[in-house]
Amino acid sequence: MTKSYLHTPALHILTRTDISDIELPPAEVIRLVEDAYxxxxxxASRCPTKLMMPLPKEERDAVSYSMLGYDxxxxxxxxxxxxxxxxxNAEKYYTTISLYDDTTGLPFALMDCQRIGGSRTPATTAIIAKYCAxxxxxxxxxxxxxxxxxxxxxxLLTALPSLKTFxxxxxxPDGIALSLSTFVKYFPDRTIELVDDVPEAVSQSDIVVAASGRAAHPKIQTNWLPAGGLLISVASKGVEAGALHQxxxxxxxxEGQMGVTGKRLAGEGQVASIDAELPEIVAGRKPGRRSKDDRVFAFSSGMIITDIPVAHAFAMRAISAGRGTRVELWK
Incomplete structure (x- = not known):
């Protein structure tokens, strides 16, 4: 589709339902996100540090944040x-993304961002594993x-075909069932082992991805990894404070966003510092690890430069299929 649909200032409003069945294969999302880094x-792109604000409500836990960027x-x-x-509380989590076309100066889309985050986040995880495992x-x-x-x-299996044990x-229960069915959808000949002893499973795994909330498991420590292991924290409260320095x-x-959302991982009284940022590694300027035996810790925080191309891909497919509502707010 060309950009002729942007002939007047208007937003294509796309709901969660509008993009719920739009298919973007993992390999395509990984390519989009890797190119963005x-x-x-x-x-060529810009991505200021995330703005995050805890709300002044003593009776409940709430947070809001925003990100601005250019692809x-x-x-x-x-x-x-x-x-x-x-x-x-997944039922009280709301996220949106709006896109503007810099070649025309016109707005493009306003859309629910849940599906986008659920695609670009595992793509980032896969890219970290590709370069740092x-x-x-x-x-x-x-x-x-x-x-x-x-x-x-x-x-992960799309990016790393050498993986055998999952x-x-x-x-x-619903999340477990969805995780299993999603995996089988793409890899029907592979199986996943459900575990209940997290420390033991960590010690036996080359790659560990922690994306748990208020974890019902012992908090993961980097030094539980086997030699050469990789621990990826996806904004996880299930990772022990101090895991960074282990x-x-x-x-x-x-690194800037880690200073906003991941300071506790440095440990009490410690400064959060890193050896490399993922974009530098993808560009070939920094290594993903120093040696084969390094235990590597990776902090994954969402960058809007990776949301933009994934959101754009979903929006283009949805609009081409006649989905959404076109609203001319500025007429």
Whole structure:
């Protein structure tokens, strides 16, 4: 589709339902997100640090944040907002993204961002594993079965065909079922082992992904990993404070955002510092690890430069299919 549909200032409003059945294969999402990191590393994109604000409500746990960014590949600007009432309450989590076309100066889309986050987050996890796991990893443990985790094992196997053993820890039956069915959808000949002893499973896994909320398991420590292991924290409360300093090599998607949302991982009285940012690694400027035996810790925080191309891909497919509502707010 050309950009002729942007002939007047208007928003295509796309609901969660409008994009719920739009299919983006894992390999395509991984490619979009990896390219986004590369463009950012090369200076073609912009991504200021996330703005995060806890709300002054003593009687409940709530937080809001926003991100602004520019994708130099698509020449699209994006603005993402999120609000969560209750830190682990999926039913009270609302997130949207709006896109603007920098070649025309006109608005493009306003859409629900749940599906986008559920696609770009596992893509980022897969890219971290691709560059930072030891050579030819064979085993992975996924901890958590929420919206950010159900696609992860399928994305990891897409990026790392050497993987043979897949382990999963979760406490929510619906999330476990969805994680299993999603994996089988893409890899019907593979199976997932459900585990209940997280420390033991960590010690046996080359890659560990922690995406649990208020965890019903012992908090994961980097030093539980086997030699050469990789621990990826996806904004997880299931990772022990101080896990960053237990690592032989530490990375983050963005060091500034880690200072906003991941300070506790440095440990009490410690400063959160890393060896490399993921975009630098993808661009070939920094290594993903120093040696085959390094225990690597990776902090994954969402960057809107990765939301923009995924949101754009969903929007283009939805609009082409006649989905959504076109609203001319400025007429």
């Amino acid at each position: 590369r463009y950012y590393a090369n200076g 130099g590949a698509l020449e699209q600007l994006g603005f993402k907002t999120s609000y969560r009432q209750g830190n682990d 030891k050579e030819n990893p064979e085993s992975v443990l996924m901890v958590g079965t929420g919206a950010q985790g159900v696609n992860t094992l399928a994305y 382990r999963l820890f979760g406490t929510h 690592a032989d090599y530490a990375i983050a998607t963005n």
